[in-house]
Structure formats: structure tokens, C-alpha cells
Amino acid sequence: MRKSKQETSETRQRIVTSASVEFRQNGIHQTALTDLMAAAGLTHGGFYRHFESKEQLVAECCGVAVDSMVETMEVAMAQRTTQGAIEALVASYLSTRHRDKPGMGCPISAQGSELARSAGGTRMAATHGILKLVDLLAKQFENLPPDAAKEQALVAFSTMVGALTLSRIVTDPELSITLLEQAERHLVQTLSNSI
Amino acid sequence: MRKSKQETSETRQRIVTSASVEFRQNGIHQTALTDLMAAAGLTHGGFYRHFESKEQLVAECCGVAVDSMVETMEVAMAQRTTQGAIEALVASYLSTRHRDKPGMGCPISAQGSELARSAGGTRMAATHGILKLVDLLAKQFENLPPDAAKEQALVAFSTMVGALTLSRIVTDPELSITLLEQAERHLVQTLSNSI
DNA sequence: TGTACATCAGTGAACGCGCGTTCACTGATGTAC
DNA sequence: TGTACATCAGTGAACGCGCGTTCACTGATGTAC
DSSP, X not given: OOOOHHHHHHHHHHHHHHHHHHHHHHOTTTOOHHHHHHHTTSOGGGGGGTOSOHHHHHHHHHHHHHHHHHHHHHHHHTTOOHHHHHHHHHHHHTSHHHHHOGGGSOHHHHHHHHHHTSOHHHHHHHHHHHHHHHHHHHTTOTTSOHHHHHHHHHHXXXXXXXXXXXXXXXXXXXXXXXXXXXXXXXXXXXXXXXX | OOOOHHHXXXXXXXXXXXXXXXXXXXXTTXXXXXXXXXXXXXXXGGGGGTOSOHHHHHHHHHHHHHHHHXXXXXXXXXXXXXXXXXXXXXXXXXXXXXXXXXXXXXXXXXXXXXXXXXXHHHHHHHHHHHHHHHHHHHTTOTTSOHHHHHHHHXXXXXXXXXXXXXXXXXXXXXXXXXXXXXXXXXXXXXXXXTO
């Protein structure tokens, strides 16, 4: 049943892609190898032909998830003024759509507290991801010194991660919306002053 | 080996207290009943004399953790001007001490993404906890209408939860500190304007 | 107040289950000649 | 270009292990008389 090199690499990619969704949706610990191999249309036994361990896959998925996140954001921001781009990024991150589809969204928000307890490799991947997302915002502040722009973006990203996480925890639907809306309003206002 | 009513209630309290530390430190899923009963000086078999399920304990621990968190904050804020109280709350939440001792700190930050996927009871306890912590800050803004004060506090709390979570994920020690410091600076500045 | 019995906190073994990982096996693919 | 053999992607059973929960048992506590 050996597969061609191309098929093999496609399979590997399929596992990573679908696993990155599963991890964000159900959590790292709650997603079993059997589940994610099934999500890729395979049985669990073949996992170790592609990866050394679950931890290695988790780290790789974190990177892939961030990259797809960055791409989504860039699409939302394209063809806009600086002001418009910032508004689009914030609105997209703090949307109810993002809140309700953690599997397609930001892995930092979706797995925050689990990442904080993860192994070094995963945390390094997450760190790179955080910096990529922060940079996406920081480079909008062309008139600020790079350091100041990065610091501004770090705080804004913290607010977005916190607000999205809280909006997913809270049982009161109104409060959940308020969290997203108020954070968005605050960020658009604050960040406009830094353009 | 039956114990007196007082001993029984003391034991129950001891389980809740030590479990709330374990859950924050190691995560909800990663903490086994055997572990937390051992942390209370007992064997796992007796667990169900006190609780209906693990989930019930998780929810109760969330409430207890928030209450102890509120108390810590109130102590830090006592005997201060409004400005000083706000600074003390923010500095305390965003301290490296808090970052490095998740077991003694805010359960929302320590378990954020796990809480978002938890059962209804746990999420309700977390929601009440969030509102308590937000209220601690909101009541400092005496000159703002209550709604505006609450919204201001919600955003500030989002920033604190996000920044603390990120500072725990990040592998670069300098970046971790920067996250805490910049969020603190931003919050003190922003919130001062609302007094 | 004393006694006889019911209650029940805590123990430790056991339950069924799912986990991450390993392994013998298969047969199609890749490679050396 | 064709052939013989080595490689290895994927399968499905099995590994040891730890999980949440249950249960028979114990003996001190609580209670009814």
C-alpha cells in the first residue's frame, strides 16, 4: 500500500491542516490522535510515518494556524487606507463569526491557557505566531518609531485576545457581544490616534 | 472511620482550596482526581462523598479562586486614593509574581481557553467571577455613569487577561516583561482619564 | 445519661474506557542493475 | 527499457498506562430510645 512521494506529502499536509482545526476547536488535550487521523481520512496507526510525536504536530499546527490567520487578516485589510485597514483587522478579530468558529480562527485565543503550559517547541511556534500577528498591526503605524509601533500593537493584541477569550467563556449572550463591541470601539479609537 | 461533621466540612473545604490551586497551575484536564485528593492528604476513593462529579468541583473552584483573587486585589487597593487604587490593581495583576504563580492568581487567565470549552455550570461560575473582578475596577470610576464605568472596566480587564496570558506563552523573557509593562503603562494612562 | 443501632467519611481495589505509542503485516512505489 | 529487490505509507491489533467513577469494607460518629 505504499504511496507515491507526492501523495505522501499531500497526506501529511492534510493531517496538519485538519488537525490545526481540531486543536483550535476542541483543545490540544481533548483532541486524540485517533480523532485527528480520522478527520484526515486515515487510521491512527499511520501517524508516526509523518510525525515524531503529538507534540511535534501541535507545534507545527500552531504555525500553520497563525499563517492562515495572517492571510485572512491581510485579505480583510487589502485595498484600504491605513485607518480602514486597522478597523478591518480589529472588526474581523472581534467579530461574532470569529468567536463562534474557533477552529478557523486565532490559535492564541483558542488555546491560550493550554499553550502557556505546553512544551518549549509549541511555545516557540506560538511566540513566532504572536509576533507575526502583532507585526501585521504594527506596520500600520508608519509615523511611529518601530519600537513604539510594536508596543502599541502588543497592547492592542492583548486586548483582542482577552476580549475574544472572555466572550467565549461568558454564558450571557449580551455580555459576550458587549465585550466584543466595547473592545472594538476602544481599539479603533485608541489606534486611530497613532496613525 | 467516620469523621465528625466539623471535620467533614473542613476536609471538603481543604479539597476545594487545594484543587483550585492545582487546576490553575496545571490545567483542568491535566489535573486528575487522584492528584487533587492527594494534595488534600486523602485517597481518591473518598472524592464522591463530597462532590457529585469532577465538573462540579471545577465550577466551585472557579468561584473560590475568584473570591480569593478579589480579596488579594482589595488588600492591594486599600487605603489608597482612586488613582493609587487603580494603579495598584493593574500593577498587581500584571506583575511577574502573578505571571509566575498561576496557582495563586486569576483563574480566568490561568484557564481561559479551557473555561471557554467547559460545561455550563463552570462557565456560569466563571461569568460571575469575571463580573466580580470587572466590578472591582468599575466602582473606581465614580464620576462615570455606571454603564460607561462597566464598559471601561470590561475593556481594561480584557487587556489584562490577554497580556498576562501572552506573557505566559511567550518563550522570550524580554518580550514577556514588555507585554506586562506596556499593558500596565497603557492601562494606567487610559484609566486615569476616567476618574 | 447510657445503650444499641444506623449512618457515613475515608480506604483501596476494581470497573470500563480512551489515551499515545509500537509493531507485524500488506502491497504499491522507488531504485539499482 | 525491463526486472528484481528494497523501501515504506497505511492498517489494525496490541502495549502499558492513567483516567473518572463505583463499590465492598472499616470503624468512629450521630441518633433514637
